[in-house]
Amino acid sequence: xxxxxxxxxxxxxxxxxxxxxxxxYDVVIVGGGGHGLATAYYLAARHxxxxxxxxxxxxxxGGNMARNTTIxxxxxxxxxxxxxxxxxxxxWEGMEEELGYDVFFSQRGVxxxxxxxxxxxxxxxxxxxxxLNGVDAEFLDADGVREVCPIxxxxxxxxxxxxxxxxxxxxxxxxxxxxxxxARRAAELGVDLIQDCEVTGFVKDGNRxxxxxxxxxxxxxxxxxxxxxxxxxxLAELAGIEVPIQSHPLQAxxxxxxxxxxxxxxxxxxxxxxxxxxxxxxxxxxxGVDQYTGYGxxxxxxxxxxxxxxxxxxxxxxxxxxxLRTWGGIVDVTMDASPIMGTTPVDDxxxxxxxxxxxxxxxxxxxxxxxxxxxxxxxxxxNAPFSLERFETGALIDExxxxxxxx
Amino acid sequence: MLILTCPHCGPRHEQEFxxxxxxxxxxxxxPSALSDAQWARYLFHRANPxxxxxxxxxxxxGCRKWFNVVRDTLTNEISAVYPAGAQPPAEHAxxxxxxxxxxxxxxxxxxxxKEA
Ligand SMILES: Cc1cc2nc3c(=O)[nH]c(=O)nc-3n(C[C@H](O)[C@H](O)[C@H](O)COP(=O)(O)OP(=O)(O)OC[C@H]3O[C@@H](n4cnc5c(N)ncnc54)[C@H](O)[C@@H]3O)c2cc1C
Ligand SMILES: [Zn+2]
Numbered sequence: 001x002x003x004x005x006x007x008x009x010x011x012x013x014x015x016x017x018x019x020x021x022x023x024x025y026d027v028v029i030v031g032g033g034g035h036g037l038a039t040a041y042y043l044a045a046r047h048x049x050x051x052x053x054x055x056x057x058x059x060x061x062g063g064n065m066a067r068n069t070t071i072x073x074x075x076x077x078x079x080x081x082x083x084x085x086x087x088x089x090x091x092w093e094g095m096e097e098e099l100g101y102d103v104f105f106s107q108r109g110v111x112x113x114x115x116x117x118x119x120x121x122x123x124x125x126x127x128x129x130x131x132l133n134g135v136d137a138e139f140l141d142a143d144g145v146r147e148v149c150p151i152x153x154x155x156x157x158x159x160x161x162x163x164x165x166x167x168x169x170x171x172x173x174x175x176x177x178x179x180x181x182x183a184r185r186a187a188e189l190g191v192d193l194i195q196d197c198e199v200t201g202f203v204k205d206g207n208r209x210x211x212x213x214x215x216x217x218x219x220x221x222x223x224x225x226x227x228x229x230x231x232x233x234x235l236a237e238l239a240g241i242e243v244p245i246q247s248h249p250l251q252a253x254x255x256x257x258x259x260x261x262x263x264x265x266x267x268x269x270x271x272x273x274x275x276x277x278x279x280x281x282x283x284x285x286x287x288g289v290d291q292y293t294g295y296g297x298x299x300x301x302x303x304x305x306x307x308x309x310x311x312x313x314x315x316x317x318x319x320x321x322x323x324l325r326t327w328g329g330i331v332d333v334t335m336d337a338s339p340i341m342g343t344t345p346v347d348d349x350x351x352x353x354x355x356x357x358x359x360x361x362x363x364x365x366x367x368x369x370x371x372x373x374x375x376x377x378x379x380x381x382x383n384a385p386f387s388l389e390r391f392e393t394g395a396l397i398d399e400x401x402x403x404x405x406x407x
Numbered sequence: 408m409l410i411l412t413c414p415h416c417g418p419r420h421e422q423e424f425x426x427x428x429x430x431x432x433x434x435x436x437x438p439s440a441l442s443d444a445q446w447a448r449y450l451f452h453r454a455n456p457x458x459x460x461x462x463x464x465x466x467x468x469g470c471r472k473w474f475n476v477v478r479d480t481l482t483n484e485i486s487a488v489y490p491a492g493a494q495p496p497a498e499h500a501x502x503x504x505x506x507x508x509x510x511x512x513x514x515x516x517x518x519x520x521k522e523a
Contacts, residue, residue, distance in 0.1 A: 233455035233456075234455075234456070242448075242452050244447075244452050245455055246455050247455055247480075291426040292409070292426045292462070292478070292480075294480045294481075295481050296481055300408045300421060301408050302420075302421070335450075335451050391447045391450075391451045392443045392444050392446075392447040393443070
């Protein structure tokens with residue numbers, strides 16, 4: 001679907017109903033973020049399972065889905081991750097068609113800057129790994145970087161820009177519209193989207209989960225699927241399982257509106273900032289997580305200070321930009337910086353978590369694979385490597401380098 | 408920004424410190440007697456509570472000494488600071504995790520191996 005990028009898409013008009021929960025569903029999905037909503041849609045659209053509820057303690061898409069910097073790319077290092085994120089990117093490319101709704105997916109490319117010889121070597125290695133996996137990637141020198149993004153200062157900074165990986169098919173999308181697009185289609189297919197409904201406990205029969213306790217009463221379920229991002233540890237504990245996850249605050253900020261000036265997405269792992277320009281014109285920036293665990297949904301001020309210092313070094317023309325607002329989300333980080341998706345030691349309880357700072361880009365593939373797992377009880381080939389068991393078998397998928405945000 | 412009180416140097420900004428994750432996680436007495444699941448538990452599972460958390464910090468830009476802190480992860484309120492190696496105050500005794508021990512005592516396993 002093509003559209004005028006200056007025009008806004010139609011407002012969703014809250015095209016889903018707000019039903020009372022029924023007493024029982026085949027599948028109850030806990031968490032109405034991008035992952036929960038996409039899972040509900042693919043369960044209904046690909047598997048014909050429509051007796052499904054998504055229960056959300058706040059409002060749909062109000063969690064990390066509403067807080068992220070919307071960067072979409074698939075240039076991860078390992079085969080397992082590039083398979084997952086590339087499958088997602090292909091689904092992003094067809095999403096507006098499939099869901100019949102604009103999500104402002106804009107393939108403006110991403111540059112991951114290299115500021116040291118070691119960065120350069122790591123970048124070239126990742127580019128080669130990407131190509132072997134059919135992911136579009138090239139390594140650009142500093143001239144190449146300036147050609148793609150003329151406003152980047154490559155020379156006159158403490159850590160000069162020596163080059164960058166470039167993925168032309170990467171980009172950004174409008175996160176709210178993505179949530180609404182999935183919500184609207186899932187609701188049309190019969191899924192109940194229940195807001196203001198917090199899961200407070202699990203109903204078990206022996207080692208089997210048979211329902212959830214919520215602030216709107218007990219709901220029985222054939223299967224229960226967690227999709228609660230930064231809230232996974234406390235919730236899993238209520239179900240009697242432990243997940244190897246640590247929750248950290250991650251912040252982002254936007255500037256006032258500007259004329260189009262920044263044509264792509266620029267990420268720097270080394271001096272630590274990532275920047276794109278939203279469709280309306282705000283500069284959108286993020287940095288790293290706070291070092292300590294926390295649930296306060298606010299991070300440390302010095303993280304913002306350091307990220308702005310890095311942004312101004314890289315983009316001197318932003319020096320006079322005003323910050324409009326900053327905010328934080330709670331991200332769920334695993335020891336190998338890769339997600340967990342699949343079965344749990346409790347029968348009929350499934351987990352999708354640990355996407356950390358990078359789960360927005362995965363939304364469609366994660367929804368597709370998780371729906372398959374919920375429908376069949378078996379992992380999809382995309383999520384099989386991302387099982388909870390990998391921490392016991394040692395088959396870790398160490399993406400600390402390519403996950404890009406320091407944690 | 409957190410203000411942490413180093414037991415040796417006094418209150419300092421968070422930027423002078425490094426976070427060392429959960430405190431009081433004991434190295435297993437007999438690591439080779441642990442099953443894969445127990446070993447994974449020791450290596451990868453750390454408390455991640457919404458509330459009080461006993462954790463280690465090091466004053467890396469100061470005296471470079473480690474110490475323990477009890478911090479509420481929801482409010483960032485710090486309710487105890489105590490030396491490395493010490494136990495938390497009595498009211499936080501529940502924050503010390505149980506050590507990972509093998510299901511079958513190591514000595515029994517050895518006996519059985521000998522008999523077989
Ligand atoms: C500042 C920031 C920047 C980011 N930037 C990027 C980026 O550029 N690119 C990228 O790919 N990813 C990014 N991410 C990560 C991405 O946002 C997350 O990985 C992803 O959104 C997580 O999945 P989700 O959308 O389902 O989570 P969420 O949207 O957080 O959904 C979880 C939902 O569960 C609900 N919930 C929690 N507990 C309960 C309960 N007990 N009962 C009912 N409901 C419950 C919550 O209210 C929430 O709505 C960023 C995250 C942050 C915070
Ligand atoms: Zn000190």
